[in-house]
Amino acid sequence: MKRILVVGGGTGGTIVANNLAHRLHEKLVKGEIEITVVDSSSLHVYQPAYLLIPFGIMHRNEAIRPERDLLAETIKFRQERVNKIDVNNRLVKTDSSSLQYDFLVLATGAQPDYSQVPGLEKGGYDFYTLENAYKLREAIGKFEGGRLVVAVTGIPFKCPTAPMEFAFLADSYYSKLGVRDKIELDYLYPLPRPFTIPNVAEQVQKLMDDRKIKTDLLFNVESVNPEKKEITSIEGETIKYDLAVLTPPHTGSEVVRVSGLTDKGGWIPTDRYTLHVKGYDDVYAIGDATDLPVSKAGSAADFQAAVVSTNIWDNINGFPPSLRYDGRVMCFIITAIGEATILLFDYEHPPSPPPPNFACYWYKLVYNRMYWTVTAKGLLPGFGV
Amino acid sequence: MSHEEEKVKVIDARGSYCPGPLMELIRTVKQSNIGDIIEVWSSDGGSQRDIPKWTEKAGHEFLGVIHEKGYDRIRVRKTR
Numbered sequence: 269m270k271r272i273l274v275v276g277g278g279t280g281g282t283i284v285a286n287n288l289a290h291r292l293h294e295k296l297v298k299g300e301i302e303i304t305v306v307d308s309s310s311l312h313v314y315q316p317a318y319l320l321i322p323f324g325i326m327h328r329n330e331a332i333r334p335e336r337d338l339l340a341e342t343i344k345f346r347q348e349r350v351n352k353i354d355v356n357n358r359l360v361k362t363d364s365s366s367l368q369y370d371f372l373v374l375a376t377g378a379q380p381d382y383s384q385v386p387g388l389e390k391g392g393y394d395f396y397t398l399e400n401a402y403k404l405r406e407a408i409g410k411f412e413g414g415r416l417v418v419a420v421t422g423i424p425f426k427c428p429t430a431p432m433e434f435a436f437l438a439d440s441y442y443s444k445l446g447v448r449d450k451i452e453l454d455y456l457y458p459l460p461r462p463f464t465i466p467n468v469a470e471q472v473q474k475l476m477d478d479r480k481i482k483t484d485l486l487f488n489v490e491s492v493n494p495e496k497k498e499i500t501s502i503e504g505e506t507i508k509y510d511l512a513v514l515t516p517p518h519t520g521s522e523v524v525r526v527s528g529l530t531d532k533g534g535w536i537p538t539d540r541y542t543l544h545v546k547g548y549d550d551v552y553a554i555g556d557a558t559d560l561p562v563s564k565a566g567s568a569a570d571f572q573a574a575v576v577s578t579n580i581w582d583n584i585n586g587f588p589p590s591l592r593y594d595g596r597v598m599c600f601i602i603t604a605i606g607e608a609t610i611l612l613f614d615y616e617h618p619p620s621p622p623p624p625n626f627a628c629y630w631y632k633l634v635y636n637r638m639y640w641t642v643t644a645k646g647l648l649p650g651f652g653v
Numbered sequence: 654m655s656h657e658e659e660k661v662k663v664i665d666a667r668g669s670y671c672p673g674p675l676m677e678l679i680r681t682v683k684q685s686n687i688g689d690i691i692e693v694w695s696s697d698g699g700s701q702r703d704i705p706k707w708t709e710k711a712g713h714e715f716l717g718v719i720h721e722k723g724y725d726r727i728r729v730r731k732t733r
Contacts, residue, residue: 423676458679459672460706466699486710488679502683503711504733561670 270301270584273360273369275350275523277307277335279315279644280555280569281375286646287577289340292584296342301584305339306362308349312338313398314639316566319430321401322408323441323605326636331398338644353527355548371550371580374536376524378426378556378564380516385421391492391499392417392512395434396426407511408441413450414510419499420457421489422517426556426564428464429611431455431515432472433602438513439479440604453480454507456487456499467618468601468611475603475624489514518564520557535559540615541592543576552576560595561615567598567651570643574650598651600632608632661690667724671699674727675707682713682731689731690716696724704729 272288274281285305295301317331336345348362353374360367380396382389393404418435435455442448455462455476461469462476462483476483488502492514499514500506519525520534529536529545537546538558545551554576555569562568572593579589595615601624602608608628611619622628635643642648664681666674674695681691693700701718704727708715716728 423672459675460703464672486707490683502679503707561673 269299270370271368272301272303272371272373272580273367274303274305274373274375275307275353275360276373276375276377276521276555276557277305277309277312277339277345278375278377278555278569279566280573281305281307281373282312282335282338282644283570283573283646283649284373284375284554284577284580285343286338286340286644287573287649288580288646289342290646291577291581293342295584302344303342304344304346304367305335306346306348306350306360306367307335308347310335310347312644314636314644316427316636318395318398318401319427319433319437319602320636321398322395322404322434323437324405325605325633328398328402330636333640333644338640340646350523351526353523353529355527355529355545355551358550369550371583372552373576373580374524374529374545374551374553374557375555375569376521376536376557378424378518378520380425381422381519382516384517384519385489385491387492387494388421388489388514388516391494391497392419392509392514394514394516395430396516404513408438411451411511413447415452415454415508417454417456417499417507417509417512419455419487419489419512420515421492422515423458423464424564425515425518427599428563428565429599429601431457431513432462432476434513435481436475436479436601436603437605439481440606444605452482454482454484454509456484456489456501456507458486458488460485465611465613465618468621471609471621472601518556524557531559533559540595542579542589543572543593552580560593562595563597563599565597565599568596571596571598571650571653573646574653577646577649596650596653600628600635602629602632661692661728663692663694665694666700667694667696669695669697671697672703673697674700675703678704678727678729679707682711682729685731687731687733691729691731693727693729694721694724695727700727701725
């Protein structure tokens with residue numbers, strides 16, 4: 269019997285497991301294959317909802333499902349905390365089991381690390397956990413005017429478009445309420461442009477100028493002073509705020525760090541095409557956990573899940589691997605309530621987004637619902653590409 | 654550039670893509686002493702554009718670029 273073990277029941281891990289379960293259904297039923305997903309949480313969270321919760325566009329019940337309900341019945345789900353991953357002995361130790369594998373998929377994700385910036389956690393709000401998204405919703409609703417600062421405090425972080433989307437949504441939200449003129453909106457970003465990809469950054473800068481969102485670039489946050497409501501940069505600037513929405517730096521999960529599987533930044537060294545953890549042909553890494561030079565985004569995990577599930581299927585059935593990851597990512601950028609554009613790019617081809625429009629916004633909202641019934645179910649991995 | 658006699662901290666960021674090399678430089682400058690020279694090895698063309706801009710804004714001294722095969726050596730001195 270071949271054992272496929274997936275560590276992490278987020279977007280990437282769930283898609284890999286479900287897609288393999290569909291393709292290997294007969295072998296699973298006969299007991300020739302075993303697929304196990306292990307995660308410390310019993311809940312699957314659709315994290316893109318966090319950005320929309322503060323503006324009342326999505327709600328808690330649309331963001332969470334039980335992981336067991338999402339997985340195919342033939343998949344074993346263990347709600348256990350993984351303590352050690354021993355790739356030399358093909359062994360994963362949890363708080364109650366020792367799990368052996370023939371194929372291991374690491375989909376252990378990324379998490380906010382507030383400790384990297386003094387004052388960060390107390391100084392402002394963020395939308396990187398469900399609880400924090402709801403706290404921010406309250407703060408946004410109560411904010412009556414003054415300086416609203418949206419800042420990125422460390423790179424990389426999950427969903428690179430989210431902070432600028434937050435700024436655009438705030439502009440739109442307060443404009444609709446008729447109080448935009450009481451609010452000064454500032455966007456602080458560590459690079460000399462408001463987004464990592466230069467041609468997209470040009471369009472974003474123009475939109476921000478049009479919407480009177482002030483950009484302070486090359487602003488690398490050194491510390492936040494919650495009492496004085498000030499943000500200080502490594503470059504020596506200090507900015508005052510009345511309300512701050514601060515994207516925290518992120519790091520990889522603790523278990524891959526303590527298992528010696530990461531670089532100094534906490535990310536898993538991953539072959540950019542095969543998605544093997546470097547040096548191990550029986551171990552794959554996908555999604556936010558990797559050191560790949562692509563966005564930490566659900567769509568990247570989806571495209572990578574398609575490659576990994578296909579190549580594991582190939583191996584089990586005696587075929588050579590038939591897919592390579594080409595760096596593909598698809599991201600929406602919401603530019604206002606009711607307006608969005610879309611980025612589709614890969615290692616070789618930068619994005620060429622269309623002008624913001626209603627159709628993209630509508631598709632984004634529909635996709636958020638379709639995630640549960642199509643994407644996470646592994647029915648269309650890699651968006652069918 | 655002729656800083657051979659001075660201690661140079663090298664950051665080998667080859668293979669890392671924008672904004673990786675710049676972020677590595679910022680982290681290292683933060684941990685360095687005034688007067689230290691930091692040299693970033695970058696194979697990402699964007700570093701040549703971004704690093705001088707950051708150096709100027711942060712008030713440090715941009716010392717120049719040495720082009721090697723497949724990568725650049727970009728030098729900065731921490732001045733404050």
